[in-house]
Structures are given as C-alpha cells and as structure tokens.
Amino acid sequence: xxxxxxxxxxxxxxxxxxxxxxxxxxxxxxxxxxxxxxxxxxxxxxxxxxxxxxxxxxxxxxxxxxxxxxxxxxxxxxxxxxxxxxxxxxxxxxxxxxxxxxxxxxxxxxxxxxxxxxxxxxxxxxxxxxxxxxxxxxxxxxxxxxxxxxx
Amino acid sequence: xxxxxxxxxxxxxxxxxxxxxxxxxxxxxxxxxxxxxxxxxxxxxxxxxxxxxxxxxxxxxxxxxxxxxxxxxxxxxxxxxxxxxxxxxxxxxxxxxxxxxxxxxxx
Numbered sequence: 001x002x003x004x005x006x007x008x009x010x011x012x013x014x015x016x017x018x019x020x021x022x023x024x025x026x027x028x029x030x031x032x033x034x035x036x037x038x039x040x041x042x043x044x045x046x047x048x049x050x051x052x053x054x055x056x057x058x059x060x061x062x063x064x065x066x067x068x069x070x071x072x073x074x075x076x077x078x079x080x081x082x083x084x085x086x087x088x089x090x091x092x093x094x095x096x097x098x099x100x101x102x103x104x105x106x107x108x109x110x111x112x113x114x115x116x117x118x119x120x121x122x123x124x125x126x127x128x129x130x131x132x133x134x135x136x137x138x139x140x141x142x143x144x145x146x147x148x149x150x151x
Numbered sequence: 152x153x154x155x156x157x158x159x160x161x162x163x164x165x166x167x168x169x170x171x172x173x174x175x176x177x178x179x180x181x182x183x184x185x186x187x188x189x190x191x192x193x194x195x196x197x198x199x200x201x202x203x204x205x206x207x208x209x210x211x212x213x214x215x216x217x218x219x220x221x222x223x224x225x226x227x228x229x230x231x232x233x234x235x236x237x238x239x240x241x242x243x244x245x246x247x248x249x250x251x252x253x254x255x256x257x258x
Binding site for chain 1: 170205209214219221222226227230
C-alpha cells in the first residue's frame with residue numbers, strides 16, 4: 001500500500017466504496033432470502049401459526065448498535081408443554097441470524113431479553129417451537145436511524 | 152483478556168418461585184463486518200454461546216450471532232424448586248470459556 005500515491009489511493013477508495021454500496025443493496029434481498037431459509041430449516045417445513053409470540057422493540061431505534069429486544073411466548077412451561085426453542089432473525093442485516101434461545105421447564109417463563117445490532121430499518125421475526133412440535137411466529141418492524149454494523 | 156461477568160439474581164427464593172436473572176459479559180463482539188483503516192476486514196470475534204445451568208440441569212441456552220450488541224446482555228428466568236448453584240458460561244469464537252457461579256437458597 002505504501003507504494004501507492006495519495007491520488008491513486010483515494011481513487012481506489014472511492015471505487016471500492018461504490019462497490020460496497022452496490023454490494024449492500026444486493027445483500028439486503030439476499031439477507032431476506034437467507035432469513036426465510038433459516039426459518040424453513042428451523043421449522044422443517046411444518047405449519048407455522050401466527051401469534052402467541054410477542055416481540056418488544058422500540059418503534060424507532062436511534063442507534064442501531066444497541067437495540068433492546070425482548071421476546072416472550074405465551075406458554076405454560078410445564079414439563080410436558082413448554083417452549084423449547086426460539087429463533088430470532090433480522091431480515092435486513094448482513095447476516096440475518098440474531099440468536100437462538102433454548103428453554104427448558106426449569107426456565108419458568110419463555111422469555112428472554114438482550115440487546116441487538118441492526119444495520120437498517122427492517123423486520124425482526126421470531127419463531128417459537130414448543131415441546132409438542134408446534135410452531136408460532138410473530139414479526140415486528142423497527143425503524144433504524146443510524147445503522148449499527150460498522151458500515 | 153476475559154473480563155469479569157456481571158450477574159444479578161436473588162440469593163434467596165421461595166420453592167417454586169420464578170426468578171429473574173440478568174447477566175452481562177464485557178466483550179467487544181466484533182461482528183466481522185467492520186473494516187479497519189486500511190480497508191481490511193476486522194476478523195469476527197464474538198461470544199457465540201451462552202449457557203445457564205442449575206444443579207447441572209439446563210435452564211437457558213442462547214446461540215448468539217454477530218447481530219448481538221457489544222457486551223452481550225441476557226435476561227431470562229428460572230423456576231427454582233431446591234437450593235443449589237447456577238452455573239453460567241460464555242464461549243468465545245477463539246475457544247475461551249468464561250464461567251461464573253452463583254448460589255441460591257430456596258426455602
């Protein structure tokens with residue numbers, strides 16, 4: 001890199017920035033597809049019902065670097081009927097996967113909170129799997145003012 | 152290197168009570184998406200797994216992706232039927248495991 005003149009370096013920088021921009025817009029639709037693939041893999045093609053899952057997120061996230069997220073599922077959490085897994089995906093991030101939570105009857109409540117990064121305005125989708133093999137899903141749109149993936 | 156995790160949970164509870172547990176591990180959670188000033192990608196380095204066990208039985212597990220914010224914070228619940236020990240562990244991409252323990256007395 002040291003051999004490059006300042007002018008060439010700048011020109012290179014500008015062109016790579018342009019490529020990154022195009023790359024990002026392709027990534028967005030690719031991410032949505034990848035998110036759908038992840039969910040399909042998680043459910044194994046079973047029917048997914050809407051509801052039971054609630055997602056708590058700010059409507060507008062000013063800073064995408066740390067967005068509080070809380071997921072809860074309306075479930076009894078007894079030994080024979082509990083939520084075993086929750087998959088969380090963000091369909092507009094460079095990597096759509098956010099987290100997978102695994103619960104047990106010892107969890108008491110099917111509820112988890114964390115803080116996430118969001119690159120842009122997008123949908124957060126949660127899919128819950130119960131011990132009986134049922135699937136429930138819900139999604140929420142979150143508006144992001146400043147993206148949080150270092151872009 | 153490995154920083155000390157922060158835990159918040161009660162030290163006493165009634166039998167059958169559902170308690171709230173909050174954990175936080177100071178960690179950079181480098182997403183692998185960022186570039187340094189020379190334009191080289193900064194390698195991914197995140198906590199990819201968090202596990203909470205009570206007396207050896209699983210309570211809560213989270214598989215984490217780069218979309219988890221720096222200093223991974225986890226809040227969840229546990230139903231306690233007996234006195235015992237909660238064990239927490241965080242696994243880094245480089246294989247480092249940070250662990251913590253907390254005792255609870257159940258009456």
